[in-house]
Amino acid sequence: MIDPAGSYGVALWEVADDADIAALTADLTDASALEAVAERLRTGAAIDILVNNAGSTLPGGVVGADLAAMDRLLRLNVTAPTMLASVAATGMAARGAGAIVNIASALAFIPDLFPGIYSATKSYLLTFSRGLAAEVGPRGVYVQAVVPAATRTELWEHAGADVNRIPGVMDVDALVDAALVGFDRKEEVTIPAIHDLSAWEALEPARGVLASGFQQSEPAPRYRP
Numbered sequence: 001m002i003d004p005a006g007s008y009g010v011a012l013w014e015v016a017d018d019a020d021i022a023a024l025t026a027d028l029t030d031a032s033a034l035e036a037v038a039e040r041l042r043t044g045a046a047i048d049i050l051v052n053n054a055g056s057t058l059p060g061g062v063v064g065a066d067l068a069a070m071d072r073l074l075r076l077n078v079t080a081p082t083m084l085a086s087v088a089a090t091g092m093a094a095r096g097a098g099a100i101v102n103i104a105s106a107l108a109f110i111p112d113l114f115p116g117i118y119s120a121t122k123s124y125l126l127t128f129s130r131g132l133a134a135e136v137g138p139r140g141v142y143v144q145a146v147v148p149a150a151t152r153t154e155l156w157e158h159a160g161a162d163v164n165r166i167p168g169v170m171d172v173d174a175l176v177d178a179a180l181v182g183f184d185r186k187e188e189v190t191i192p193a194i195h196d197l198s199a200w201e202a203l204e205p206a207r208g209v210l211a212s213g214f215q216q217s218e219p220a221p222r223y224r225p
Contacts, residue, residue, distance in 0.1 A: 028054050028080035029072050041087040050088040051101045052081035061115030077121035089136050096140035102129040106149040146179045149193035
């Protein structure tokens with residue numbers, strides 16, 4: 001099980017009934033360190049569950065942003081989970097079993113409320129997770145996207161915000177418990193903060209209606225000169 005925290009990944013795995021736990025610490029923004037973790041996934045004992053939880057954010061927006069800092073965030077929030085999921089999914093699909101959990105964010109749905117590229121990285125992860133589920137689900141691999149809303153973590157410090165001034169913040173333990181319930185139910189997308197399930201259920205049919213109109217050889221009349 002890969003359970004990265006911050007910009008570092010801690011790879012944990014349990015061997016048979018001996019409960020031997022090994023830890024591999026790696027800076028997932030470093031290409032060589034990321035490859036070392038990927039190689040462990042390729043060649044070590046089979047991994048039953050991969051949790052892509054590594055992530056961080058940046059204060060401020062895109063205008064005038066530090067390009068090196070944005071690149072580092074993209075490598076952490078996008079490149080690392082994509083590469084690790086790819087390697088893990090390959091082995092899991094070959095065995096016909098396994099699970100991958102990707103931690104996205106509610107900001108994937110409301111990027112206009114949070115400046116910068118963090119929301120975009122989480123939107124990518126949600127889309128990637130659903131696409132991966134469609135690919136490997138029929139081959140026995142379960143893929144879950146967990147979509148937290150405001151959660152009490154150190155992420156707020158990286159964003160330059162005081163979490164105590166934000167209403168409706170969920171504790172980590174409550175989020176994890178909810179995510180595990182969604183995992184047991186084999187949900188493709190788990191959104192613990194949404195109490196009115198009909199809000200999510202209404203979005204899916206709308207997405208299908210939108211997709212049904214994509215196969216058109218001509219632009220819609222409103223776009224014709």
